[in-house]
Structure formats: C-alpha cells, structure tokens
Amino acid sequence: MQAWQIALTNTAGISSFLSLWAFILSYGFKQLNSLLCKAASWIMSIGFIALTLAIIIRGIEAQRFPLSNLYESILWFAWSVMGSYLALAKFYNIKQFGSLACMLALTMFLYGSWLPLSQHEISPLVPALVSYWRQIHIPPLIISYALFFVSGLAAFAQLFYSGRIVSLCIMALTVILAASAIGLGTYSSVESYILQILFVGSSVIGSYLGFKNTNKEMPRFVNKNQASLYEDITYRCVTVGFPLLTFGIITGGLWANHAWGTYWSWDPKESMALATWLSYAAFIHLKIHRECKNNTLSIVAIIGLLVTMLTYLGFNSLGFGGLHSYGRFKDM
C-alpha cells in the first residue's frame, strides 16, 4: 500500500511538471495554444486525481486522518492549489494562468520531497493531536493558505496585464528572496536570525518599492480585460479563503479551549494566523473602500501572500517556537 501511495504522489508531481511545460509551450506555439492549454489542464486533472488517491491511501495506511506533519500538509496544500486552479478554470477563461498554479504545485512537491525521511514516514500522533478537532481545524487552514497563494499569483498576473512591470519584478524578487529564506531555513544550518532578517528585510523593502512604483506603466503590456479578470480572481480567491481561515482559527480556538482550557494564548502560530487574518481583513476593507487603485490592491494581495508564507512555512523554518511545533523537523 505504501508503494501505491508513493507512486500516486510521484504521478501528481510529474503531472504538474508536464502540465507546466505544456503551458510554457502554449506561449510559444500560438497555433497550438488552445490544444496545449487543454492538454495541460487534462494532465493537471490526472495529477489532482492521483494526489487525491495518494492522500486517501496514506490515511488508510496510517489509520488516521492524514494531516499531522509538514509533509502531509504540503500534500494537502499542493492538492488545494491544483483543485483551486481547476475550479477557477471552470468559471474563468484563464488558460495560461495554469502555468503559475503548476509552478506553485511543483515547488511544493519538490519542497516536500526534499524534507527528511522522518517526515515522509507515517508516525504516531503526540497526545495533543489525538482529537477529532484535528480534521476540523487543519484542512480549512491549509486550503485557505493555498487560496491566498493562488490569489497572490493572480495579483502578479493583474500587475502584468495592467503594465506595472516594474512593480511586478520588484514583488517577484521579494517573494523569491522570502522563499529562499524559507528554503535555506529548511535545508541548511544558516542561523535563524540571518534568515529572519532576509525574510523581513526583503518583504519590507520590496513592498515599499512595489507600492512606490505602482504608477509606472508600460503601455505595450496593458490589456484591460485581462487585468480586470485577474483582479476579479484575486478578490474571489480571498473571499473564499478568508471564511476558511476564519473557520480554521475559530475551530482552533475551540480545540484549544477543549484541550488546554483557553481559546487564545498568543502562541506564535496562533498569532501569525491572526496576523494573516488581519492582513486579508485589511485587503477586504480596502476593496470595499473603493478609493484604492487595483494595482495597489494587487500589491496588498502579494503582501498577504508573504504573510501567509511566513505563517505556513516560515514558522517551521525561521525558528519560531510555541505550542504548534508538530510540523517542526529540526532542533532549534
């Protein structure tokens, strides 16, 4: 059964790789564009089904709900990214946006596959995780994080189609630097404080420069319809992710109250989830306020992605402590 689970997980990883290439090729071969995009979506669908089965089989093998450590959460995250792209593609004509979704899923597969073997193995649960609350509290959070990532990617597309290439490049570099800090924190022994400075420094400076350059437009990239479409997708992903995050935080509070007698203890992971919630609450208020330009909103959505990245992966790799240390695999 373990062999099946590994084979299906690998199938999902390979599918996202092939799908990414099909999307990339569709940019080059204009005549085959539609066919290649369709093929890429089909390959992604196969990967999604394979990953669904892999997660189910892992659950059967472990005889518990398969979401208890970082590796398992990454499988869920990749599953959510693939699922949300396929769902979005049903409602919107977003063909080549799939390349970004595939790249994200593939990055997560690679990140997961390079984790220590102890993470891949099915391990018993610590006392605090032996509860039905685990399956109520964690999946909505992981799905919401995935949706916020997709929302951030749609914000990049919005910046591209509104001709804000300078802002786009700055924010892309910011996300790459922040992701590098997390990657280094996971696979190397670089001091935590250096990684924290890299993550926070790049995020703060990048966001400032990103905001500052939102007015610089390159007209040849402008496509108002596409910009409006991706603005729509950015907001829709947030409006679906936000209730899931709220549900996840609240059920976490209920679980904590059930297990530890307090629904809030300012634990670092709790605090960061609340910071993510406040970031997206601010994003929603900005959107409702209507005085904020769409390009500025896209930068805010990318900042949201950075905060989500910090909450989801930065917690383990950048040296935060607290009660939610189940996903940790390195001694701090």
Add this chain to the structure above:
Amino acid sequence: MTIKSNYLNQYKNIFGKLFKTNVFASVKLTIFLMSTLTGIILIGAWCPQKSQVGMEKVTEQFGEQNALFLDKLGITDIFHSNFFLTVIALLTINMIACSMQRVFPKYKLYKKPLLFFNAKQISKMPYVEMGEFSGITPVQAIDRLKIYLEKKFYKVNVNGQQLNAQGGKISKFAASVTHVGLLSLLFGVTITSWTGFSGIEPVGIGQDLDFSGSEHANYWFGHLPNFKVRLNSTSKESYASGQVKQWYSNLSVIDNTGKVVQNQTISVNEPLSYHGVDVYQSNWGLNSAQISFNGNKRKLMLRPMGAIWAAFLPIEADTILIMSFKNEKEPLKLFAKREEWSAPKLITQIPLHGSVNLGSVKVTYDKINPVSGLQYKSDPGLPIVYFAFGFIILGVMMATLPYSELYVCIDNSEDENKKIIIGGICPKAPSQFKNLLNLLLNSLPESSKIGQNNKSTQSNLASSLISQ
C-alpha cells in the same frame, strides 16, 4: 439653565462633532489600525513572550544585553503593553463607530425595492452592454431574461419593458453580522476577564486541587468554587517506539461536605467539567521515587531528562549512581558513571517493590510518585464567545457571495430590431458580471452586440433608446 446642564451640552457637542466628522467611523482608520496590529502581532510572534515562556527563554534566544533592550522596549510582553492595548481599544471604538454609522443602517435597505431605470440612467452605470434582437416582442424578451436570471438565483422585478434584479443580496449584511460577532466576542471576553479564573498546578496522587492559587483579573467580581478535585491515580501511555501517546488522570470531585459528587478519568482533549469549572490534563511527570538502602527509606527527587526522569547519587569522588525511570510501571534502570567512561553503564534493573544487592547494600525500589499537571478554568463568558464565533463565521461566509444589481431597458419602437440596454454594478466580481451581461444578451434570439468598446456608438445608441 444651570452650570451642570451647560457642561452636559458642551460634552454633547464635542461627542456630536466627533461622530459627525466621522473621526472614528473611518474605514481608512480601520485599515491603518489593522495594519498596525498585524505588525505588532508579528513582532509578538517573533519574540518569545516572557509571560508565556519566562524571561530566561528570551535571554537564551537573544543574549542578555539584547533581551534587556527588548524588555525595555516592551517587546518581551507586547500583548500586555500599553501600546498594544491602546491599538485594540482604538480598533474597538472604530468598529463600534463604523457599525453604528456605516454597517448597521444598511438593514434599512433590505426591504427597500430597487428602482426601475431608463436607458439614460443605465448607460451611466459601470458595466453596460447594448444590443439588438428580433423575432420576439420586448415583453417576451423581458420574460426570457427573467427566467434566465432567476435560474442564477437573482431576485427579479419587471415593469413593462424594464427589469431590475438583485443577486447575492444577503452578502450586503455580511459586514453587519461579522461586526455583531466581533462586538459579542469582546463582550464575552470582558465577562470572562471580570468573573472567570484559571490556573495550573502539579498535583500528586491523593492530593487535592482547591483552586486557591488561581489567577484572575484585577477587577474581579467572581468567586472560587467550594469544592475540591482529588487526584486518585495517574498514568502515561506510550507507543512501542517510546513516544508518549496519552496521559490519564482519575479525578474525584469532592463537595464541601466531603462527599464525592463526580468521578472521571481525564486525558489530553478529554477534560472534566463540574459546575462551570473545567479541569484539563495539561502535562505529566514523575516527581520523586522512594528507594530503600538496607532498609533505610530515602525520597529521591527526580529530574526530567527528555522522555525519562532520573535521580543522581554521588557515591564516590568520581562515581555517580544514576537511577532512570521511564514511567510509573516499568522497572528502574540503575547506571553507574565514572569520569573516565564516555557513557553511563547499565548495572541492573529493579522492578517496583523489587530489590537487588549491590555489594553489601540492598537497594529496594519501594514507590514512585507521579505528578499530574492539571490546568483549570472558569469561563462564564464562554457561551457569548461561542455565539460570537458562530456569527463571525456566518458573516464571513455571507461575504463570499458577490452582491450585484442589474437593470434592463428595451425600446418600444415598431422596428423589427429591438434595441436593448443592460447595465449594473458588481464591485466584488466585475469580470464575472460582465460575462453575465454578455450571456443575457446572447440568450435573446438573433441578438447582436452594438458599439462594443466604442463609447461614441454606445452614447448614440443610448440617445436613440432614450429618445424612444
């Protein structure tokens, strides 16, 4: 008029002005406060909080000098700092002001019917489609659009050749419901803070938990219970690998007459509840062991060493005897450690109540004393907090639906080709809304779009529609 009433009027004027100028009911202020709060919370997550893990942890992480500096700045206890509490207070005032001025008054709009607009008015809306169709009468066309929109869960009203429709109406009240939830949450938390109590105590077998060491707020109106909780037994369950699986404690609730009124075995995630007080299994450990040396009983205090507990007995200048205990059931392991040895050497194992002879000394393992870490709390505001949680979840779920208003007007000319204008607003999902407008136009027979992306043609068409 008295001096007192003059003062009252002055105060009324000041508050009236404050609210009239929307100082606190500003969404910009909300966004600023939320961003500030996010920053503070991230700093609080980054720096270990001394109220949770102690100042030692901060010193260990940042070094003594840096830790003192952070402490001076108030970062080591940021969630109790005046700055944080001020931001929370401002956000609360902002939320109340926004709720009163902007959010709650929206309920008045719920029953207010949408107006019917003419072509000129529709043409000024953010999203507009104009076109022509033929083969059916305007009334039939309106009927067809009505059916189409109702299938998409729109609430549709028709007035001759005009139509208006609302979609996702419930989402207009999402903010109200969420704000009610958030305000209730603050209310519930305040009640708990003023009337509840909490604490954690290590309790040995046969000892009582009497809540006397509980913590509560400075302004406290609550009272401590008049019952006690006795620990009858406690145990640890492990996986085959040695990793902890669960901790258990058998507890009895004893009332003020000494009568046992409840008995329950608790574990992590399975607390005991009695008269509004909850007792939780928080942690578990071995406190001390009783060992006899040639019949002389000695109580040895144990130190936690990862997954085991140990006692250290120096027996010679360079030799230490180490007694290691895994849990309350398994035998103790006796090790010796000399300076020249790289690791302790296992000498023997002694089961509970068993003995071994070490030279001329008979060592007997008499007793082990486990200790159960029991956490307790009384939370009278909890029902309100749960109610608030429900409202917040409901509110944010309602907000996922995009609200939209849609208006249609068809000309009543005798021409075979009838002109139609469809427009509306949908701030949350404009792209999908534009698609809907297209689909509506395409649902009519022999329809064609006119003046797409051409404002002057659209304006001419609007004028021709208006003139009719």
